[in-house]
Amino acid sequence: GENVEQHPSTLSVQEGDSAVIKCTYSDSASNYFPWYKQELGKGPQLIIDIRSNVGEKKDQRIAVTLNKTAKHFSLHITETQPEDSAVYFCAAGQAGTALIFGKGTTLSVSS
């Protein structure tokens, strides 16, 4: 089955800096790669996703890149703000199987 590795497990940055979180997946058939943000006391919420026919996708300060050959994808957050502090999860999936999540990255943005 699919296995998703996520790094780093914790990340501390200064406000205004960029943050990068990386994930690798094992199943080459996976074609859907979402990123979720979980704030304290809440359930995870989708912030951006990418499908295998696209190499990069941007939404304001957030971008995701996908390298299907290397089987890895990354989340990039620019101009970080204190409200970006949360746990971020990557996931991989395909039609007919469950969405498998990484173990999460705790991002702390200090002002």
Added chain:
Amino acid sequence: KAGVTQTPRYLIKTRGQQVTLSCSPISGHRSVSWYQQTPGQGLQFLFEYFSETQRNKGNFPGRFSGRQFSNSRSEMNVSTLELGDSALYLCASSSLRADTGELFFGEGSRLTVL
């Protein structure tokens, strides 16, 4: 539009007991997935239901079971509780198959096993 509702939000049980957790999906959503969240393991997939049928199952022992009703509401049950079952149990609903559409998560049911 109301979000995903999970009940109870918090519960404490002792080893050997059983527990039932409930999830009401967003209106119109037919797919419900359950995940176990622990500090060391992140989000681990338990099972997914679509139109009352279990479509996928994760690698959990048979003590973990679930079902979905005709109104898409879902329940999960854990029998013979163990200390290691202490976790946040998250339910997520989707209008499409859970693997290819956005998952909308509830706030979870936090289970403590003593």
